[in-house]
Amino acid sequence: MGNRGMEELIPLVNRLQDAFSSIGQACNLDLPQIAVVGGQSAGKSSVLENFVGRDFLPRGSGIVTRRPLVLQLISATAEWGEFLHCKGKKFTDFDEIRSEIEAETDRATGANKGISPVPINLRVYSPHVLNLTLIDLPGITKVPVGDQPVDIEQQIRDMIMQFITRESCLILAVTPANTDLANSDALKLAKDVDPQGMRTIGVITKLDLMDEGTDARDVLENKLLPLRRGYIGVVNRSQKDIDGKKDIKAALEAERKFFLSHPSYRHMAEKMGTPRLQRVLNEQLTNHIRDTLPGFRSKLQSQLLALDKEAEEYRGYRPDDPSRKTKQLLQMVQQFSVDFEKRIEGSGDQVDTVELSGGAKINRIFHERFPFELVKMECDEKEMRREISYAIKNIHGIRTGLFTPDMAFEAIVKKQIIKLKGPCVKCVDMVIQELINTVRQCSTKLECFPMLREETERIVTSHIRDRESRAKDQVLLLIDVQLSYINTNHEDFIGFANAQQRSSQTNKSQSSAGNQASSPPASGLIVIRKGWLTINNISIMKGGAKEYWFVLTAESLSWFKDDEEKEKKYMLPLDNLKVRDVEKSFMSSKHIFCIFNTESRNVYKDNRTLELACDSQEDVESWKSSLLRAGVYPEKVITVESETTSTSDNFSMDPQLERKVETIRNLVDSYMAIVNKCIRDLMPKTIMHLMINNVKEFINAELLAQLYSAGDQNALMDESQEQAQRRDEVLRTHQALKEALSIIGDISTSTITVPVPPPVDTSWMGGQGGRRSPPASPTAPRRMSSGQRPAPRGAPPPPNRPGPLGPFNNSADSPQAPSRPNRAPPSIPSRRPPPSPTRQAPP
Numbered sequence: 001m002g003n004r005g006m007e008e009l010i011p012l013v014n015r016l017q018d019a020f021s022s023i024g025q026a027c028n029l030d031l032p033q034i035a036v037v038g039g040q041s042a043g044k045s046s047v048l049e050n051f052v053g054r055d056f057l058p059r060g061s062g063i064v065t066r067r068p069l070v071l072q073l074i075s076a077t078a079e080w081g082e083f084l085h086c087k088g089k090k091f092t093d094f095d096e097i098r099s100e101i102e103a104e105t106d107r108a109t110g111a112n113k114g115i116s117p118v119p120i121n122l123r124v125y126s127p128h129v130l131n132l133t134l135i136d137l138p139g140i141t142k143v144p145v146g147d148q149p150v151d152i153e154q155q156i157r158d159m160i161m162q163f164i165t166r167e168s169c170l171i172l173a174v175t176p177a178n179t180d181l182a183n184s185d186a187l188k189l190a191k192d193v194d195p196q197g198m199r200t201i202g203v204i205t206k207l208d209l210m211d212e213g214t215d216a217r218d219v220l221e222n223k224l225l226p227l228r229r230g231y232i233g234v235v236n237r238s239q240k241d242i243d244g245k246k247d248i249k250a251a252l253e254a255e256r257k258f259f260l261s262h263p264s265y266r267h268m269a270e271k272m273g274t275p276r277l278q279r280v281l282n283e284q285l286t287n288h289i290r291d292t293l294p295g296f297r298s299k300l301q302s303q304l305l306a307l308d309k310e311a312e313e314y315r316g317y318r319p320d321d322p323s324r325k326t327k328q329l330l331q332m333v334q335q336f337s338v339d340f341e342k343r344i345e346g347s348g349d350q351v352d353t354v355e356l357s358g359g360a361k362i363n364r365i366f367h368e369r370f371p372f373e374l375v376k377m378e379c380d381e382k383e384m385r386r387e388i389s390y391a392i393k394n395i396h397g398i399r400t401g402l403f404t405p406d407m408a409f410e411a412i413v414k415k416q417i418i419k420l421k422g423p424c425v426k427c428v429d430m431v432i433q434e435l436i437n438t439v440r441q442c443s444t445k446l447e448c449f450p451m452l453r454e455e456t457e458r459i460v461t462s463h464i465r466d467r468e469s470r471a472k473d474q475v476l477l478l479i480d481v482q483l484s485y486i487n488t489n490h491e492d493f494i495g496f497a498n499a500q501q502r503s504s505q506t507n508k509s510q511s512s513a514g515n516q517a518s519s520p521p522a523s524g525l526i527v528i529r530k531g532w533l534t535i536n537n538i539s540i541m542k543g544g545a546k547e548y549w550f551v552l553t554a555e556s557l558s559w560f561k562d563d564e565e566k567e568k569k570y571m572l573p574l575d576n577l578k579v580r581d582v583e584k585s586f587m588s589s590k591h592i593f594c595i596f597n598t599e600s601r602n603v604y605k606d607n608r609t610l611e612l613a614c615d616s617q618e619d620v621e622s623w624k625s626s627l628l629r630a631g632v633y634p635e636k637v638i639t640v641e642s643e644t645t646s647t648s649d650n651f652s653m654d655p656q657l658e659r660k661v662e663t664i665r666n667l668v669d670s671y672m673a674i675v676n677k678c679i680r681d682l683m684p685k686t687i688m689h690l691m692i693n694n695v696k697e698f699i700n701a702e703l704l705a706q707l708y709s710a711g712d713q714n715a716l717m718d719e720s721q722e723q724a725q726r727r728d729e730v731l732r733t734h735q736a737l738k739e740a741l742s743i744i745g746d747i748s749t750s751t752i753t754v755p756v757p758p759p760v761d762t763s764w765m766g767g768q769g770g771r772r773s774p775p776a777s778p779t780a781p782r783r784m785s786s787g788q789r790p791a792p793r794g795a796p797p798p799p800n801r802p803g804p805l806g807p808f809n810n811s812a813d814s815p816q817a818p819s820r821p822n823r824a825p826p827s828i829p830s831r832r833p834p835p836s837p838t839r840q841a842p843p
Helices: 004-021 044-052 094-109 152-164 185-193 239-243 248-261 266-271 274-314 322-345 359-376 381-396 406-418 421-446 450-484 495-505 513-517 521-525 617-629 640-648 655-701 703-710 721-750
Strands: 033-038 069-075 080-083 120-126 132-136 169-176 200-205 231-233 527-535 546-553 556-560 568-573 577-582 591-597 609-614
Touching: 033 044, 033 152, 033 185, 044 069, 044 132, 044 169, 044 200, 044 248, 044 274, 080 094, 094 120, 152 169, 152 185, 169 185, 169 274, 185 200, 200 274, 231 274, 248 266, 248 274, 274 721, 322 359, 322 421, 322 450, 322 655, 322 703, 359 421, 359 617, 359 655, 381 406, 381 655, 406 450, 406 655, 421 450, 421 655, 450 655, 450 703, 527 617, 577 617, 591 617, 609 617, 655 703
Parallel strands: 033 132, 033 169, 069 120, 169 200, 200 231
Antiparallel strands: 069 132, 080 120, 527 546, 527 609, 546 556, 556 568, 577 591, 591 609
16 A cells, blocks of 8 residues: 555554444544545546555546545455445455446446536445545536536536535645646635635646646745645656556656656655655544544543442442342332332422323322313203203102102202212222332332342232222222212201202303302402413414413403413403313324303304313313313213203293202202212322322332242342343443543554644635635735735735745736836835825826
């Protein structure tokens, strides 16, 4: 291989990669890409080949590289090539690689000089390379030939810009010595993407083909058209040399001989040639590696700190020690018990901020879901009144009764109390499910001992299921107790006299206003709930769905612009409103319910319904529960049977019967309010005593004994294969991190950072639209600032300007005034900026 500098870098990078591979991580050095940019037949492919040290790219006259070639160099023990479009096929002969590049180019572009932006991806594996990416780009051309499009120049420019705009791309701006450097398209493109010149290196090719008596000395000495990183001259193989199979090693010797023997270049021969270019690029790679080391070091140190505590626990760890197993079993059970109690009772540490769980969710079941289920089971008003009328008539039998029978009241109340069994049993089921979920969440810390975790979950879950039957029996017993005696002497019961008086006052009401009539007048001021909801059925023309801050009271539902409640958007009275579910749409992530008017009136502006959206189904249920507390009931789903029954049994009641029905209706409401209040109070207490507290006591007192009696304790404490692997991995990673940090320290001391050259004035390249670049840095050599002023300004240089920079004024940038450096107009006495041409010649 011809690249000695790269071979010196390889051991350093290999040590760094070994340090990372030992801990199973990738060494993401992200070494820079190297792209060659230049005009057609400027020698770009030759420069790239010299850098790699192999002869494998197509050659010829005209446009040869017609597709970008992305060449990935990968360090390996053997040497071969592999194309992305020929996966699995290894090319060990580099002549075959060249033929495949030509064939693949023709497949995409045709054989008549067409171009394509689709890159050819080639990987070269070799023990003599670093993991780099080299890019061979098509040469910039201006006149289309063959099948090339009319805008061939713009297409190639766009293609080049895709690669060189990346910050990690080093740009080799290749320009032939036998062309005008000031018109170099490569330097112009490099200036556009790298105005500071940090990534651009000028490469001058074909020095051996210049006309006799001319040379590029001023360019190579960075005096004419300077670049921050300067220029490097190279002499590539001619087409005759390539056809004659002249190898790269012989070409490098011929190149060195040329520079040593040429009178214009012999004094700087050490700074010219392909070896110098390789050395400069390798300096850039070394600098990049050193720049990335601090980030790697901090990353490794943070990982080392994170593993210190765990590695310390694993040191001296003996998996088969019986005393260790017994101690760890006690610790695990104790930790499980503490975690379970914290999740139920609440704790400040390890708070779940994503969702409700444990005690918080059980609290929600007690005070939101269970009351919601109780209110939801209340029957329809018309159905209730019809049942009461049937009961009254059936009790009187063939006779017409003069008084309101209390037996009708008792029959209806007992029927309503029996309906409470469903919500009560459902409440127990929801609490049990949450307890089981809590047990599973707490047992995750036992996952390193799978048998212990499985046995713990089984024992605790079995105990919960055992307590389930007792809790349900006790809950049903509460209902039976309520059924056993209807206490009409309860202090909160209104009695017959008050019920008759109320019926006369509210006889005209046929809705659920009976529940609200007992509320104090100021109840409308009591806020039941606040929160964000999205109004979903606003038309797109009016802005689409919007989120508002909603406030629910016993009398109305209001919404505001934000939670400061200053700008009220609307207030909706709750009279004659009901709630129903809305099916979630396919594209929406929201859960929706809607409010509608039972008398088919508009609810909100021109909308018959008000669709409200929440983020989760739990929020929907919670809002529906709050609306129920405000007297907004869910829509009752009427089946076909009930429809036919209601139509066939529709009858009108006489005024006397209607008064009786209204009286019993008020009595039933009053007594059921007492029963519901009692059940809502006793249910959480019963479940807490029989279920939750009992399970906590069981875990604290009996779980350990149950585990000991379940079988072999040593088998319980057998760690999982994953845990054993985790322990070995932690210890190995901890040691490897220490070694990696040591290796990084060695690399830092064994490599030298090459300082970045000072900036130069590159305004000669011009900018887009003829604008000049910013002026040169004060650290630039003084002689670089002369001759940089463009001719159109009309301001000649001052007379005391040193004059050895004649080549600048003979360049193509200022052909209009070749003798200006020797002229000093007397009308400009100083370099101050205020004088202008108009002031020099007053009228």
